[in-house]
Amino acid sequence: MTFSPELEKRFTALLTRYPEGRTRSAVIPMLMYAQDETGAITGEVIEEVARRCKVTPLQVDEVVGYYSMLHRKPMGKFHVQVCTNISCLLVGGEELYNHASKTLGIGHKQVTADGQFSLEEVECMGACSWAPAVEINYDFHHHVTPEKLDELIRGLRKSQ
Amino acid sequence: MAEQVKLTIDGREVHAEKGALLIEVARQNGIEVPAFCYHQDYTLQAACRMCLVEIEKTPKLQVGCTTPVAEGMVVRTDSDLVKKARKGTLEFLLTNHPLDCPVCDKGGECELQDMVFRYGAGESRFVERKVHTDEKQWSPVVFFDAPRCILCYRCVRVCNEGMNVGALGVGNRGVIAEIIPNKHDHLECDECGACIDICPVGALTSGAYRYQTRPWEMEHVGTICTHCGDGCKTTLGVRNDEIMRGNNRDQTGINGEFLCVKGRYAFDFTKHPERLQSPMMKTAKGFEPISWARALTMVGERFSLAKLSHKKFGVIGSNHTTNEENFFLAKFARQGLETKHIDHHRSGDLATFFDALSGKTNALATADDVDKAKGVLVVGADLAQQHPFLAFQARANFRHHHAQVFTVTTGPVREDNYAAASVRVQKGGEVAGAESLRDKLKAAGDLVILFGDAVQGDALRKLIAFGDSLGIPVKYICLVDYANSRGAFDMGLIPRDGGMSREQMLAATDLDVLWVVGANPLKNAKLASHPFMVVQDLFMTETAQQADIVLPAASAYEKNGTVTNTAGQVQKLTRAISVMGTKTDLEIFGQIAKEMGLNLGIWLPDKVFAEIRKSVHGYDISPATLAVSPAPTMPLNGRVAALPGAIQSAGDTLFTSGSLSKYSHTLNSVMEAPGKLYGGER
Amino acid sequence: MAKLLFNQPSPLETRIVSKNFGLESSETLDVYLANGGFKAFKKAKEMTPEAIIEEVKASSLRGRGGAGFPTGLKWSFVPRTSPKPRVLVINADESEPGTCKDRLLIEYDPHQLIEGILIAGLAVDAHVGYIYIRGEYRYLIEKMDRALEEAYAKGYLGSNVAGTGFKFDLYTHSGAGAYECGEETALLDSLEGKRGIPRMKPPFPAVAGAWGMPTLLNNVETFSAVPSIIRDGGAAFAALGTPKNGGTRLVCISGHVNKPGVYELPLGYPMMKAINEVAGGIPGGKKLKAVVPGGSSCPILKADECDIAMDYDTLAKVGSMLGSGGMVVxxxxxxxxxxALRIMRFxxxxxxxxxxxxxxxxxxxxxxxxxxxxGQGRREDISLLGELSKNMLGRTFCALGDAAAMPTISIVEKFTEDFEKYLAKQNKSELVTI
Incomplete structure (x- = not known):
């Protein structure tokens, strides 16, 4: 399995930053970056990461199941994560999530039919003082209102 | 001796080794501290929280499984707080555990049931919906029911640490965390079933056993596995004269909790439909069943006639019949038939081995030594494939005592995973390979050397000379393949005094009578002559098909007696079942002797063993010692003359054992299962 | 990416670790150096490791991740002379609900963090460090990587740090979504490429941590506070707070306040003043009901318990904790x-x-x-919630069980009337059992 030259470069660097013989340490970052490129952690990705980090595929599989940001199925081109944890909850996070669900017509961890959007109700993302917060493909959006979210989604739709 | 400390548990003063685990110390003093995840042989988890105890001057309850005892410690395992904690944990555990005990295989021998019975939580306050996932089949023998799983991680550890296979892991997290197999939806592993037996609940169940019986309907018979030379104890669960399962959950015997796929599942050859259940006679129309009386009379008459006319007898004995049978057969051949042409399939050069060790004491290692020695050297053998228990011992030694394990083999072996050094050699270069490790071996302090059939004759003498030259205590195990290869040799099923070897008998053009007991020499060979041929066996083997008379024999699980493992440890077989129409080989010998009017003594196992005690060196083992077998192996003195004939390992793998494996449905299903098993060249 | 809307600073703050926040290009090394950066490192290089640790002890700095363990003491546990190399691990797995401060320290002042790490490296003779950043903070990993690149390029990391001959390598490491990895030993397992399962202690990470090597683990804010402590002296830092509760800390105020934000306040700062003055009070003139003082795992305080000083000891006295500084109003x-449901869902x-x-x-x-x-509650559920929480409390493998139990116990006990209201609203309190 080959990745883009940029990713290959990143992987090479990853494998050398840990003490000698500790390539297993690269498993999680490698999965994260691989997922960005492949869209999901497939069996093939698991085998590949295992091979590169010199661990068994099972050891990688165990990790994939554990971390909530690793997905076995592709999410949308724009992955909309809405926080509903306490700080966001108090200022309308849950309402915002419900609004997003209605707007996109999908529920938690679902993907729109055109594959453009996916939605996830997430736990605290560390934006409590600027709540409610939404993260779309690693980009944070703060003080998000339903109107602002609609605008964001419209913008993303147009950007394609 | 390690420093001793004094502590108090439940008001009782207790002495223990400093640093010993509290849970062990309590148990040794008859105080039960319940636990699911704790297992003495595997890494500590502190996950189940059942072993919480109260320790004075410690604010929170502490887990007994990871707390080392210390001087003056005051522990309570029976306080209200502790009882409440146990009950609370059990109540939590039962929230998502299905209460399908009535149909669960584990019902009646389930640790969770027992704990709830003893520690409460009989009434649940849980009224919510339980988490449910469907049961999965991971292999022909391994089924997994995630909702029943309590996540004690014993299976993961036994597979990873005990077996060094690492086929089980943990997937997901939180309440949906579950055990996962190494190949996404199925297992590729030894299929040993250790995970099933170590499971405290009914989460992992056996394809061969599930939904067959209730545990209390069975009798449990401890006997010795008949599939390889390691001599593991297997406990056969028997119902209505049928073996329902094999396991070793009581962890007794030389093997503790260990059993491989064969010991656990391959008992089912006993009920194979092709099992011979009547004597057969070859006629023009093929084989026809005849009565035992007629068969024995015919054999007796033909043998007597041949003996009278000084015809040439060849006797090929078995490497999986009992010592008593082998002894009686050797006596029968030498005294009754007056022949010296007697042999069996030899898979290790025991003759040279004993000769080379002549005069030495403390040179024979037991299976226990493989777990205790500071160094273990494996020469020319794929231990994990051919001697799964000894391989397990070496791993246990590495885990528990940091033993240094060395391998000298022609190809990669599993022991390489943790070996201190691995040397790859060409065939024939084994001893030189071992010599290249001289300094490392010497540094180990003491050593057990295990070697396979690659080391025989002069090479074997060289290897022993090399071991002796290290200047450290060295013990040896000459690896042999079958359940009683060692016993067959010791009992004299060997061509002494100019007798013909097995190969010579097959090649002889003037053989008049060939008597084959529990062996299949014609599987890959042809007979040069056309002798009158009697075969005793369980199945119509290639050899039996060429016989004139075929006598249906009982298997090792259907007889009493003793067998000797590859390390020379003598252990008792106990009959678990009887198969209609068969007789034990000893009974057949006795009956033929009677037909011939020979007086070879009483043919009861106990009586024959009494005779063995008197006449076979190293076997003077009292019935009392034998009752708690294994008997320790005895030093063998005296020279043994070199024997003619080939010495060849059976080349069995984890999933094969001679011709028996062919008749085990479970072994076949495992071998045919999707996924790669450990085949291929070694 | 969207610009982070950082809240306006408050004049009531005492800005020590956040002093560079708001400066133009504060994330660059040049700006950091221009504002006194790396003076502390150079000073520390001239000190003995013992003296550095003594200075940190004198500051009475306590771990800012949540547990509040005295930092100097923690540093002193690391066996400096061990034949095994020492490793520094920087916990940037900020995930405690209500907490959003480490983000700012990385975003606005990464070189302060680097300097703090380097000083810790001097103190425990470590030459390598890993900044474990939660996966959700991908943009921060990128920012941190840029800062590291700059530091390497300008000789503030690598084989000759700031021309002193000290060697130090520093890397980022991405998490992948797991609150549990904020627990230091679970973080270590995660750093080693495994599931984030906490480890048994002992051995403590100081003795056998990452890859079995002696490891010093601290929160981003803890490391970030070190340069000012060394530069201005531990005593000066300690003096900012109250006795035994030295210094300042970043308080993340969120929830029902007019000016939510991250504010640097001295320890011992009055809680009501923080709410009403620093954070601008409660919107719409509503009354205060409760405060989560230091992240979701802390026992909640009723309004009438909030007239207190925010320091470790006072919070302990009222049965709660200062935690990670996440104050939810x-x-x-x-x-x-x-x-309570949202907390437990988490x-x-x-x-x-x-x-x-x-x-x-x-x-x-x-x-x-x-x-x-x-609407399917039963009266007995109210007591059951408390009892089950207590069955978890103190009996779990790590502190996550306690973190779930403590707020629940406090909410059920202090706000029973809210539960009663639910029962009253129901037509019948009978439960449909499944």
Whole structure:
């Protein structure tokens, strides 16, 4: 399995930053970056990461199941994560999530039919003082209102 | 001796080794501290929280499984707080555990049931919906029911640490965390079933056993596995004269909790439909069943006639019949038939081995030594494939005592995973390979050397000379393949005094009578002559098909007696079942002797063993010692003359054992299962 | 990416670790150096390791991640002369609900963090460090990587740090979504490429941590406070707070306040003043109902318990904790059943599943709260919530079980009337059992 030259470069660097013989340490970052490129952690990705980090595929599989940001199925081109944890909850996070669900017509961890959007109700993302917060493909959006979210989604739709 | 400390548990003063685990110390003093995840042989988890105890001057309850005892410690395992904690944990555990005990295989021998019975939580306050996932089949023998799983991680550890296979892991997290197999939806592993037996609940169940019986309907018979030379104890669960399962959950015997796929599942050859259940006679129309009386009379008459006319007898004995049978057969051949042409399939050069060790004491290692020695050297053998228990011992030694394990083999072996050094050699270069490790071996302090059939004759003498030259205590195990290869040799099923070897008998053009007991020499060979041929066996083997008379024999699980493992440890077989129409080989010998009017003594196992005690060196083992077998192996003195004939390992793998494996449905299903098993060249 | 809307600073703040926040290009090394950066490192290089640790002890700095362990003491546990190399691990897995401060320290002042790490490296003779940043903070990993690149390029990392001959390599490491990895030993397992399951202690990370090597683990804010402590002296830092509760810390105020934000306040700062003055009070003139003082795992305080100083000892006295500095303010309209449910949903989602009481306890509690919230509560559920939480408390493998139990116990006990209201609203308090 080959990745883009940029990713290959990143992987090479990853494998050398840990003490000698500790390539297993690269498993999680490698999965994260691989997922960005492949869209999901497939069996093939698991085998590949295992091979590169010199661990068994099972050891990688165990990790994939554990971390909530690793997905076995592709999410949308724009992955909309809405926080509903306490700080966001108090200022309308849950309402915002419900609004997003209605707007996109999908529920938690679902993907729109055109594959453009996916939605996830997430736990605290560390934006409590600027709540409610939404993260779309690693980009944070703060003080998000339903109107602002609609605008964001419209913008993303147009950007394609 | 390690420093001793004094502590108090439940008001009782207790002495223990400093640093010993509290849970062990309590148990040794008859105080039960319940636990699911704790297992003495595997890494500590502190996950189940059942072993919480109260320790004075410690604010929170502490887990007994990871707390080392210390001087003056005051522990309570029976306080209200502790009882409440146990009950609370059990109540939590039962929230998502299905209460399908009535149909669960584990019902009646389930640790969770027992704990709830003893520690409460009989009434649940849980009224919510339980988490449910469907049961999965991971292999022909391994089924997994995630909702029943309590996540004690014993299976993961036994597979990873005990077996060094690492086929089980943990997937997901939180309440949906579950055990996962190494190949996404199925297992590729030894299929040993250790995970099933170590499971405290009914989460992992056996394809061969599930939904067959209730545990209390069975009798449990401890006997010795008949599939390889390691001599593991297997406990056969028997119902209505049928073996329902094999396991070793009581962890007794030389093997503790260990059993491989064969010991656990391959008992089912006993009920194979092709099992011979009547004597057969070859006629023009093929084989026809005849009565035992007629068969024995015919054999007796033909043998007597041949003996009278000084015809040439060849006797090929078995490497999986009992010592008593082998002894009686050797006596029968030498005294009754007056022949010296007697042999069996030899898979290790025991003759040279004993000769080379002549005069030495403390040179024979037991299976226990493989777990205790500071160094273990494996020469020319794929231990994990051919001697799964000894391989397990070496791993246990590495885990528990940091033993240094060395391998000298022609190809990669599993022991390489943790070996201190691995040397790859060409065939024939084994001893030189071992010599290249001289300094490392010497540094180990003491050593057990295990070697396979690659080391025989002069090479074997060289290897022993090399071991002796290290200047450290060295013990040896000459690896042999079958359940009683060692016993067959010791009992004299060997061509002494100019007798013909097995190969010579097959090649002889003037053989008049060939008597084959529990062996299949014609599987890959042809007979040069056309002798009158009697075969005793369980199945119509290639050899039996060429016989004139075929006598249906009982298997090792259907007889009493003793067998000797590859390390020379003598252990008792106990009959678990009887198969209609068969007789034990000893009974057949006795009956033929009677037909011939020979007086070879009483043919009861106990009586024959009494005779063995008197006449076979190293076997003077009292019935009392034998009752708690294994008997320790005895030093063998005296020279043994070199024997003619080939010495060849059976080349069995984890999933094969001679011709028996062919008749085990479970072994076949495992071998045919999707996924790669450990085949291929070694 | 969207620009982070950082809140306006408050004139009431005492800005030590956040002093560079708001400066133009504060994330660059040049700006950091221009504002006194790396003076502390150079000073520390001239000190003995013991003296550095003594200075940190004198500052009475305590871990800013949540547990509040005295930092100097922690540093002194690391065996400096061990034949095994020492490793520094920087915990940037900020995930405690209510907490959003480490983000700012990385975003606005990464070189202060680097300097703090380097000083710790001097103190324990470590030459390598890993900044474990939660996966959700991808943009921060990128920012941190840029800062590291700059530091390497300008000789403030690598084989000759700031021309002193000191060697230090520093890397970022991405998490992948797991609150549990904020627990230091679970973080170490995660750093080693495994599931984030906490480890048994002993051995403590100081003795055998990452890859079995002696490891010093601290929170981003803890490391970030070190340069000013060394530069200006531990005593000066300590003097900013109250006795035994030295220095300042970043307080993340969120929830029902007019000016939510991250503010640097000295320890011992009055809680009501923080709410009413620093954070601008409660919107709409509503009354205060409760405060989560230091992240969701802290026992909640009723309004009448909030007239206190925010320091470790005072919070302990009222049965709560200062935690990670995540202060969540709840006004009188807050539905505590819904609030408790959201907290428990979080802990159930984040329970690693390793031990029974946490795995099953959080799930059961979540289900009861969910049912209650949906109008299917029973009177006995109120006491059951408390009892089950207490069955978890102190019995789990790591502190996550406690983190789930403590707020629940406090909410059920202090706000029983909210639960009663639910029962009253129901036509029948009978439960439809499944």
């Amino acid at each position: 709840l006004d009188e309209t807050t539905d505590m059943v819904r609030f 802990y159930q989602h984040e329970s690693c599943g390793w031990c029974i009481p946490c795995r099953e306890g959080t799930t059961w509690l979540r289900k009861i709260l969910q049912r209650f919230y949906e």
